[in-house]
Amino acid sequence: MNRIDDAPSLPPLRPDFVWGVSTSAYQIEGAAAEDGRGPSIWDRHCRIAGAVHNGDTGDVACDHYHRWPEDVALMRRLGVDAYRFSVSWPRVLPRGRGAVNEAGLAFYDRLIDGLLEAGIEPWLCLYHWDLPLALHELGGWARRDCAGWYADYAALCAKRFGDRVRRWATFNEFSVFTLFGYAIPWAAPRIVDRDQHLRAIHHVNLAHGAGVDVLRALVPGASVGAIHNRQAVRPESDTPENRAAAALLDEHWNLAFPDPQLLGHYPPRLAAALEPYVAAGDMARIARPVDWFGLNHYGPIFAKADPAGTWGYGWGEAPPDQPDHGVGWAIFPEAFRDELLTIARRYRIPIVVTENGCGGSDAPDATGAVNDPHRIAYLEVYQRALREAVAAGADVRGFFLWSLLDNFEWGSGYGNRFGLVHVDFATGRRTPKASFRWYADRIAREKAARSGTA
Numbered sequence: 001m002n003r004i005d006d007a008p009s010l011p012p013l014r015p016d017f018v019w020g021v022s023t024s025a026y027q028i029e030g031a032a033a034e035d036g037r038g039p040s041i042w043d044r045h046c047r048i049a050g051a052v053h054n055g056d057t058g059d060v061a062c063d064h065y066h067r068w069p070e071d072v073a074l075m076r077r078l079g080v081d082a083y084r085f086s087v088s089w090p091r092v093l094p095r096g097r098g099a100v101n102e103a104g105l106a107f108y109d110r111l112i113d114g115l116l117e118a119g120i121e122p123w124l125c126l127y128h129w130d131l132p133l134a135l136h137e138l139g140g141w142a143r144r145d146c147a148g149w150y151a152d153y154a155a156l157c158a159k160r161f162g163d164r165v166r167r168w169a170t171f172n173e174f175s176v177f178t179l180f181g182y183a184i185p186w187a188a189p190r191i192v193d194r195d196q197h198l199r200a201i202h203h204v205n206l207a208h209g210a211g212v213d214v215l216r217a218l219v220p221g222a223s224v225g226a227i228h229n230r231q232a233v234r235p236e237s238d239t240p241e242n243r244a245a246a247a248l249l250d251e252h253w254n255l256a257f258p259d260p261q262l263l264g265h266y267p268p269r270l271a272a273a274l275e276p277y278v279a280a281g282d283m284a285r286i287a288r289p290v291d292w293f294g295l296n297h298y299g300p301i302f303a304k305a306d307p308a309g310t311w312g313y314g315w316g317e318a319p320p321d322q323p324d325h326g327v328g329w330a331i332f333p334e335a336f337r338d339e340l341l342t343i344a345r346r347y348r349i350p351i352v353v354t355e356n357g358c359g360g361s362d363a364p365d366a367t368g369a370v371n372d373p374h375r376i377a378y379l380e381v382y383q384r385a386l387r388e389a390v391a392a393g394a395d396v397r398g399f400f401l402w403s404l405l406d407n408f409e410w411g412s413g414y415g416n417r418f419g420l421v422h423v424d425f426a427t428g429r430r431t432p433k434a435s436f437r438w439y440a441d442r443i444a445r446e447k448a449a450r451s452g453t454a
């Protein structure tokens with residue numbers, strides 16, 4: 001595989017290319033019952049026996065709620081231009097709607113002000129999977145009203161933070177939380193039901209459209225995008241059944257959200273299945289113009305026919321000779337390059353890579369240092385693939401690495417570490433890994449190149 005430094009002849013990135021890191025609220029904040037925060041569907045999910053590895057929860061996580069100044073200082077050392085984080089809906093609206101929690105809003109005020117003082121631009125994502133539990137109890141995303149509740153929450157954030165935050169994302173990874181939350185029981189709210197899955201897809205799309213309108217109305221000059229995970233879906237082996245499984249999963253995983261949002265229609269199988277739920281005017285409500293396509297990408301996925309699966313498909317195995325992270329995720333930089341080019345051609349809008357990175361089980365050595373050569377090797381080849389996509393015409397405007405910190409990795413609990421910074425979850429102690437120095441050096445060199453001082 002080719003590394004970035006083997007590619008001196010590839011063209012440079014844009015002078016205003018944004019280098020950043022990403023996190024999300026439930027995965028890092030902790031302080032789950034503090035200062036008036038209400039419960040989310042993930043607080044409940046973590047308490048279901050067997051739902052999360054080791055019975056882990058986000059109750060404390062990285063304790064970022066208290067340690068955020070240290071985390072901002074780490075980002076400053078990294079030299080990033082921007083930080084993508086999410087607001088916890090139940091922290092600012094403990095029951096999802098109605099009474100506002102001032103202490104919750106004040107936390108994000110402090111964080112945003114701290115970032116701006118450090119010269120780091122906040123990129124605010126409104127939804128990274130932590131639906132207030134009270135709204136789920138009223139029907140959650142399976143209920144059409146949820147789009148309106150989301151729009152009211154978006155308006156609250158826009159009014160409060162819009163004087164300082166220009167970059168907004170409506171949602172993170174629509175397809176992951178709808179598929180794993182409503183059809184495959186890997187995420188909250190752990191429902192397995194075709195009908196509810198279909199409704200959730202459509203209602204989340206309506207919420208996105210309403211959110212874009214709210215942000216445009218309340219934040220003049222806002223730069224608004226949505227964050228999609230796109231990963232080529234390959235049949236585990238080339239049989240007609242596996243090909244059919246891959247085609248349906250591709251609709252649910254890659255097309256169910258960007259197609260209606262950016263092209264104004266659902267892909268064919270979904271369009272037929274969604275007919276009962278789509279009211280007159282809905283497609284125009286969903287397809288609101290946005291400024292950028294946020295891409296989260298790690299590696300391709302493999303599908304197989306599975307008659308026992310909710311939709312007749314299941315997750316297949318990667319080919320046995322395929323290198324992986326050590327946590328079972330395929331390392332396949334060509335798929336990243338191809339995904340960037342596919343998006344560029346299909347949707348014709350600027351792309352921001354909002355997540356890419358590498359998991360593992362990194363631990364300090366006897367000297368206390370955390371060496372993660374596997375992550376550096378992964379990033380080297382993915383950076384090269386990004387350059388190749390740009391050279392071939394993809395309009396890529398930024399790259400956010402997942403993640404700043406080791407954190408609560410959903411169903412894997414604390415067992416899968418994605419951070420540039422190691423976190424000792426017993427003490428909260430942060431230790432920058434070798435990859436932290438690698439990324440700081442990469443950014444410094446990119447900035448030097450763009451200012452002509454390299």
Ligand code: FCB
Pocket residue numbers: 024027172173176229296355402409410418
């Ligand atoms: C993405 C999620 C993010 C994190 C990474 C590893 O699917 O958006 O929260 O879990 O995977």
